[in-house]
Amino acid sequence: MDSRKILIVDDNADIRLGMHLRLKANQYETFFAADAFSGVAEARKHRPDLIILDLGLPAGDGFTVMERLKQIPFLAVIPIIVVSARDGLGNQKRAYEAGAKAFLQKPVNDAELLAVIRQALGEPAGTKKPTLYDQGSV
């Protein structure tokens, strides 16, 4: 089976790299964008199976990205996981209304992120390489 493609949209380079390493080790292929504009462009170009989206982004924000994607039929169906340091139920509710599959509050540990990705992609649990060290609560 081809590996599933995941687009990471986050303006923090460290976070992009950290996620990339984890996802690669779990047989996902990754693509990146560091702002809202290129988030949409990269999605158009690579047609990922899933998008991990930060809310605080340059050139718009996570909600702008979701709005634009919704207007493009073949991109509107991609599951989105919002990962944000932004607080509060308001953002969570807004993210769900905009069509997000899940909302994770930063800091997220890798075990949790992988579990949510598997769920969103409909993959059975335990099919991927487990993380040995990053399972503690953060």
Added chain:
Amino acid sequence: MKEKPLQILLVEDNAGDVRLLREMFSKERRDAFQLTHLLRMSEAETHLAKGGVDIVLLDLGLPDGHGLDTVRRAHAAAPGVPVIVLTGLDDEALAAEAMNAGAQDYLIKGQIENRALPRALRHAVERHRMQTETDLIRTHQMQFKDEFLSHVSHELRSPLTAVRQFVTILLDGLAGELNPEQRQYLEIVLRNVKQLHSMINDLFEVSGVQAGKLKIELQCASVSDAIAYTVNTLTGAAAAKGIILPADIEPALPSVCADPARVRQTLIILVDNAIKFTPPKGVVRIQTRIFEEDPAFLLVEVSDSGCGIDPDMTERIFERLFQASDPAAADHNGLGLGLYICKDLVTRQGGKIWAKSTPGQGAVFSVTFPIFSLPKLLAPAFSEERQTERPITVVVTELGSQTGWLSNEVRADQCRGIRDLLRGCLYSDLDVLLPKMDSAGPVELLFIVAITDGIGGEAICNRIRKQLDGSEHLRQAGLTHSTFYRPLEAIKRNSTESKEDFLEKVAIDIQELMSKEISARQVRNG
């Protein structure tokens, strides 16, 4: 600077006393004081509620109010206004009590000197103003400190998370195989990062402790689960020091009425401490049993074979920022907040925490949690003054989520707010909102036990529906709700039966009803 006249409210029903006091003020400058005189406490309350009064001169024997009660009523009507009590010569003891009840000062009738009265009033007002100001400054300072702590710990967490993430990436071999030495060093980094993380979490927590708002949601919780979790989490740390960590968990342990996350947190702090202060190859043991001194509590003991605690220190260790001075443990210093947090959490869950130790022979930390008992929770609803055969109604509120993606943590947070809302919908504070006992899949069920008939039950339902419909909180979280009531067959208490037996009977019926509701939903949700 021209001062505003001092607005004095005199509440006194004795015409002679009033005349005397008026005379004293008549000798003062007219613009210095303004005296309003009322005869009754009820009039005084209305007048105070309107505001504008600087000080109250209060007689303790009014037609419609007597003794300390009048002081309390004056305070309730105008919380920020100082009260000076007027008493007779033989009533000085009462006056002293009035001071304890919040009066600023007292004056004995017949002993008030002409010139002294206005001065006494001025001083009382000034003293009161300074006191209020100091309190306000203190509150602001505490608030600022809490906000600052909360902000700092939030900001420190993000970069630390990145450090932790990349260390674990290296340790998991995602950047290539590590040689044993590299692995060992990275494990040292990780251990220290985790320690730093937990210190920051402590800081974050303690800013909550100070404000008395560390969240606690009591429910039916298993101590065995908390112990298993604790052992699981700390086995690694214990093994690293060659310490064995046996836990004797009795399978038939009763549940406790506590917040499971807080029970876990408490045990982790205690066991983690025990491991730190126990030399290599020692033993840290967790034991539980029903508390001998009060069988309504479950006792958890964490004992270690460490250096022990100076008997004089067994109480001080629970103070904030207390640090062990033991050099053997010097390299394990935390912030000295752990036991302080423990004590706050345990006390607020209705339990106790204490330590006993013989220096050199280890220490035993004991914690108690109240055992979960439905009859005990129901007791207020059947208190003596309501000892009737009136019908019992159970109101059920069901919360569902549109998305089904809510984590347990988020769900717990939301239910907490909604529980407060429901509490406000009760007609009597003797009716009981039961703590969470079980979850029915993607829905949450909240139960209220009320002593009322069907009409009353429907009225409570309507209030709840109206409140929840208007709840911004619920709307933002995307939760759905429905509320209905189930009448319970009236249970008669026969004359020979003790109250305990009666409550036991009611509890069994309510338990049965709740199980039925829960399982109906579990079936529906597959």
